[in-house]
Every structure is written in C-alpha cells, then in structure tokens.
Amino acid sequence: MIRDFSLPEFWVIASGLWATLLLSAIAFVGGGLAGLGVALARTATMKAPRRMAAAFIDFFQGTPMLLQLFLVFYGLPVFGFKVNVWVAAALGLTLHAGAFLGEIWRGGIQAVPRGQSEAADALGLAYWARMRWVVLPQALRMSFAPTVGFLVQLIKGTSLAAIIGFVELSRSGQLVSSITYKPLLAFGLVGLCYFAICFPLSRYSARLEKRFSIAS
DSSP, X not given: OOOOOOHHHHHHHHHHHHHHHHHHHHHHHHHHHHHXXXXXXXXXXXXXXHHHHHHHHHHHHHSOHHHHHHHHHHHGGGGTOOOOHHHHHHHHHHHHHHHHHHHXXXXXXXXXXXXXXXXXXXXXXXXXXXXXXXIHHHHHHHTHHHHHHHHHHHHHHGGGGGGGTOOOHHHXXXXXXXXXXXXXXXXXXXXXXXXXXXXXXXXXXXXXXXXXXXXX
C-alpha cells in the first residue's frame, strides 16, 4: 500500500537523523579516547607498543569500514559475545575512528618542537606530566582542524551501518521511499540533513586550518 508523504514519514527521517548524530557522537568520543592511546603508543620510546599501535592502524586504515562492521557484528558472536546492531555499529566505528584519530594526533605530537620536551625534561617533569602539560596541549591544538575534518567523514560513514540493520539517516530515507514511492523527496530530505550537519563542520575545519597555518 502506497502511503502519502506526511508527518509520520518526516518523523521516521527525524529519528534516523537522531540515530546518526548519537552514533557519530559515541564513535567520536570513544574513538578519541582510543586514538589518544594509539597516538601515545605510536610515539613511545619502547618498540613493542609502537609496533602494536602500527599494526592496529594498518589494519583499520587498510580495510574498508564495511568489512570492519561485518567483523564486529558477525565475529563477536563466534566468541560468545551477543551484540545488537547498536553495540556493533558503535564498536566498529569507534575502532575505525581510533585508528584514524590516533594517526592524526601522532602527527601532531611529532610536530611539537623537540625543544619543548627537552625543556620539560630539564625541569624534572616525568613522562606523563610532560605529555599532559607540555606536549599534548600543543599537539591537539595543531591537530584540531584535521580532527574536525575526520568528524565530517565519520558522520557520513555512519550510513554504512545500515548494512548490518542499523536504521540511521540514509536507511530511514530508504524506508520512507519504499512506502511512499517518492524517492526524490525522501532522499532529498536526507541529503539536506547531511548537508546541514557536514557543511558547517567542513567550513569550520577549513577556517581552523587557515588560521593555524597563518599563526605558524
């Protein structure tokens, strides 16, 4: 039965938009925490953590996000962990974000002038105090623009979670299109939602990059 495009259909798309925003926020925060650990491991003095972090980054940067979602959704039950689509999507995107943010922030850490660390070391600061108070604030500031740029890619990448049954923004548009037979209207609204989220972030990222390049 074909339905008219009315208020309930708008609410379906709105709920998909909310799911996309919530999933993006969870993956970005979780990926940020994981990425910080990866960045610190990549810049550690010991070889073991550097190699482990490099292997983690190589895997998640060298495989498609869709495959990573499949591995989490279908792989964890093999080991006895039952996961729903929310957990699978959030975990898969968090690991993906952790690898990319870790590499972005690793570049920021290595971009901090070596003299900063040497001066902190001369003052007697331990490794963690040196990283917390001297290196990381400067590294994260320099990495802020590419971090915001990655967030835009992460928001758009949530659409891949539909393949494991997660109803996000693009999937909600597909559902509305299938019951109203108005794909142009349904996906047009979906596109406007993505644009309203991603375009301001993209402009903000570009402005930050320009500002920091002038400051440096």
